[in-house]
Amino acid sequence: MYTYNKNHRVLSKKTEHIFVQLLEENQNIVHKICRLYTNDQDAHNDLFQEITIQLWKAYPKFRGDAKFSTWMYRVALNTAITLYRKSKRSVKTQEFENVAFKIKAQEYDDTEEKQLSVMYAAIKQLNDIDKALVFLYLEDKNYTEISDTLGITEVNARVKMNRIKKKLKSILNP
């Protein structure tokens, strides 16, 4: 019994070590999600902590056949969208149309830098689901992965992305 416990402990220490290494290497994914879904540093840290806990809790279910980062997108986004409770700290979401028009009227500028900052601002104010969609797209995920992660069909993921793209185009090229 003692030997078993000792082995078990050694094993879990090793597992913990591997997990921490993997998380350290891939933490940018988590930070980017935190940036997108929270509005200040405190909330960012809070969400980072919750995502870390959820990743660690789900880690026994992670099998080596998938890439750690792919698996991580799913758990981290699920935490940000569904499990994270402190919604009062996160960005207030609005209808994309309204945001787009407000920004267009106030600060439209032709320079690329300005275009980017306008787009970032618009994306940050999307609803939680659309945010996830755009985030995965920006992370260079294909539509199969996007639809798998969110649990929607590939066709619908494409349709929705096209709508968002069109909207961005209309903000930047009125």
Added chain:
Amino acid sequence: MDELDLLKKDWKKQDAHLPHIKAKEIYPLLLKKSSSIVKWIFLISIAELILGVLLNFFTADQRFWEIIEDIHLKTANIIMYIIDYIVLGFFIFMFYKRYRAINTTDSASALMKNILKTRKIVKYYIIYVLTSSGITFFIAFIFTLLYSNKFEGLRTSINWNKAIAIGLIVTIIFIGILWGIYTLLYGILLRKLKKNYKEIKRLEI
């Protein structure tokens, strides 16, 4: 190249400016307690499931049984208790099954669906508890008027239509208030989840 591809190019550049947490700072995070909505739902649900048992345990003293016997409801009450525990056992089993199905490695849509399903089990239990409490309360009210020694003198002059109407109204108000508090609590807790679930369902059509 569309606008989003422009953003995609820039998106990669932000990696250099992101914070970096060292491995030794990650270890303590693994020991922290989660404050996720699932944990809250679990704790509140467990409290709700055992609340009935605790109430039975603390209210059913000797005096209670004397009163119940006095109004001829002792056997009915025992049967009611047995039914209650069987129903509770069933709900605990269903709740556990559903709770185990909540998996953060599922798709966003499946995860939300499973959380809402788990929540629904407890909601059905609460509906059962409130309905059965309402019926019990009403029956006890009528039987008290019929058999209690306290109403011996009044019994012949009671207007039964009026008595039943009052009993029903009081019961409905009492149950209504409890239901209101309950839905308000969960309305607040599940607002974000329900909104996101609706949004993702809209995409599925």
